[in-house]
Amino acid sequence: EVKKKKKNSFKSVWPSTVNIHNRKDPRNLALNNQPSSWSFQLDGVLHHVSQEEVYARVGRRAVLGALEGYNGTVMCFGQTGAGKTYTMTGSTESYKQRGIIPRALQEVFQQVEKRCEYTFSVHLSYLEIYNETLVDLLSSPRGSSDPPARGMVVMEEPGRGVFIRGLTLHPVHSEGEALNLLFEGEMNRIIGAHALNKNSSRSHCIFTVHIESRSRTLSDAKYVTSKLNLVDLAGSERLGKTGSAGQGLKEAMYINKSLSFLEQAILALADRRRDHVPFRQTKLTYALKDALGGNCNTVLVANIYGEAAQIEETLSTLRFGSRMKRVQTHPTVNEHIDPAQIKKLEKEVQMLKEELSIYHGLVSRQAVRPSNVYEPLSDAQVAEIQSQVRRYLNGTSKEISIISIRQLQEVFAQFKLQAAKVKAQLCQTYNLVEKKQNARSAGVKVIME
Incomplete structure (x- = not known):
């Protein structure tokens, strides 16, 4: 049983079913004709579990896949105040409460130390989408004299997929360096307060770990790259509950609009009869194109409330999760050929051919054992x-x-x-x-x- 509050109950049947029952109020005749029970098929339910178990069940497989050359995405979706940011980044109050992103960074550099047969290079980027504007959270702090990065555009190229032109990539060589950049980006994020959450994220954020690996033992020209996207989506808001006004109202409208288009894209992806998927309607859906239906191992975390007052938003989130479950991705290893290494190998081959020619000449001229x-x-x-x-x-x-x-x-x-x-x-x-x-x-x- 997940949680109980008056008028409704939530039950989970591990690992795939969430049952919701809303108790009918005999005094409210208008609502008695509406459904009172719902059932959703999901891959798992996490309730009253540690942050360590959340990472082990949700994030670790995507991280290990990224080190093998597969793109990965872990994305939190749900209404405002449901715990998405806590799931992704955790709390600064305790080391045990750190979220998926810090644990993923720790895992990456632990694996790099273990895999001595490969050389790894790791870069980080941190993108914020605020009111349909792309912001580089690692470019310059807000309020500084440095001008913000301009000309950032979501682009797509054959063989490379979707990327953000103008987004800075920062090389990191240790877990400490990576965490410093994460904290710098967190300080630059836009947050606000409303009735449901005093520290509400007012934007969508995509923290990406870019990994490249080359073999130390094989002298071939192949190398492998991957992207690990860790996504904290802004929460959907019902304006009547949050009481947003002014700038907060404008932000809420942009958030709800982009999440609505995200749901439309998921609906199109889940319907195999649809040939066109509207990825380019918003920058969020376009930036997540590969993660949603392309070359990527994708995990969606649906964050929900257990209170009866939030049942409409909870149902909406679970419907989104069950639709996302029907979306099929096609992850493949991102293998590339290094042109410089090819030239080096061609030169070695030519030298070996010349040496072999001399060898044959020597053997044919004199009676010498090969x-x-x-x-x-x-x-x-x-x-x-x-x-x-x-x-x-x-x-x-x-x-x-x-x-x-x-x-x-x-x-x-x-x-x-x-x-x-x-x-x-x-x-x-x-x-x-x-x-x-x-x-x-x-x-x-x-x-x-």
């Missing part, structure tokens, strides 16, 4: 090559006998060594001549004086 061509040289063989090189340079020999790749390498090494000796001798001779000339010049000066 295994001997690459065997290391003995001290006696090195001494013999040194003698041959000296005779060749002195003019007493016209050729040097080479029957293996190792001998060829040693011949060039000896040439390089002899060149260095000649250079040193020339420098020494030049210095002696220069000293004599300087001494003579000094002697002439003394005589002239």
